[in-house]
Amino acid sequence: MKSRIGKSIILLALIAVVSMAIGGSVFAGQGNSKATNKKEITTAQAVSAIVKGLGLNIDHIRFIKEPKASDFYSKVQDNAPYAGDFIVANFNGLDLPKDINPSAKVTREQFAKWLYGALSQKGEYAWIEIFLEISDAKHITNGYMDSIQKLLIANIFTLDSKQRFHPKNGVTQAQADVVIARTVKFIRENAPIEEPKPSILSNASLSTEKITDDVLKVTVTATVPHSGYGMEITGISFEKGEAIIHLRAVLPDPDKMYPQALRDVSVSTYISAKLTPVLGDEQPAAPFPG
Incomplete structure (x- = not known):
């Protein structure tokens, strides 16, 4: 019985020694890593x-x-x-x-x-x-x-x-x-805020011409970056006595070169003389119809 107890004590002692050795090596490694991490960077x-x-x-x-x-x-x-x-x-x-x-x-x-x-x-x-x-x-x-x-x-x-x-x-x-x-x-x-794309059609304005007592001709004029750009009316919506005219730019032919000079473009449509024409928001540009 004493022999078994003695062997058990020896075995526990060996386990303790090994555990201390393993534990010491782990903590030593952490200490070196911490020392490196505490060094101020350049x-x-x-x-x-x-x-x-x-x-x-x-x-x-x-x-x-x-x-x-x-x-x-x-x-x-x-x-x-x-x-x-x-x-x-x-x-x-x-x-x-x-x-x-x-x-x-x-x-x-x-x-x-x-x-x-x-x-x-x-x-x-x-x-x-x-x-x-x-x-x-x-x-x-x-x-x-x-x-x-x-x-x-x-x-x-x-x-x-x-x-x-x-x-x-x-x-x-x-x-x-x-x-x-x-x-x-x-x-x-965190998704970034989408920045609005710059308008291609600048200084957009409209003018009207009476065709008959019932019909108005509405002409929209805007400035584009160069002569390759065009403009078109995509639709007209009606709300509370207003005719809201929706526009979009038409992109230039990608296979051509254009001198970089601003120019005015115009497009016309017809509405009832009982309505007041107003400009809507600019729609996304249309590709060159090629």
Whole structure:
């Protein structure tokens, strides 16, 4: 009996030793990771994190010659591993100064401003009209507050328990990863506002001519970008004594070249003399009838 108890004690002791060894190795690894994450990142690391984290690119831009970092920044070397990210940043709203130092430490307010600039390139979002109180607002650089406010409203950045933002503090890799992940989540969950397309028909006006006591000729005139564009009436709706005339532009022949000179186009229709003609909203343009 004593022999069995002795073996059991030895076995438990071995298990305890192994468990401590395994546990120690796990926590040691976490400690090293935390040490890395607590290290403040540089401007170059911040720019690369935003560019890569938000999937920014310049694929939509055609260049006459290959762009170089030195075309836009005085302290970014063309052969630096992060040079490409700085080029992308230049065309994606980060608004980096020309003399930016890639090796300098990045502050929370800088990171917020660049991150919001990149977010704005993803679309126009609806923001609630509130202004959050920040107890250390006096330390925020002029021109940075709007970006910080928007990111606080979106819960991408947060204040501490005393409502401080700590704008001059550095940014660690862990902090950068968190706010970028929140930004990606915000983009995924919030559809941007669709911007109205600019009108092709500008300065639209109408004039009338009495044909008979019962019939009016209505002529609509509008300005188009060049002679390739046309205009047509898509329909007339009637409401409370009004004849609402609906218009749309007709796009130019895509296989032809036109001199870029504004011109006026006109189109006419006939309505009852008892009605008052008014212009309706411009309808989506029609393709060239080719």
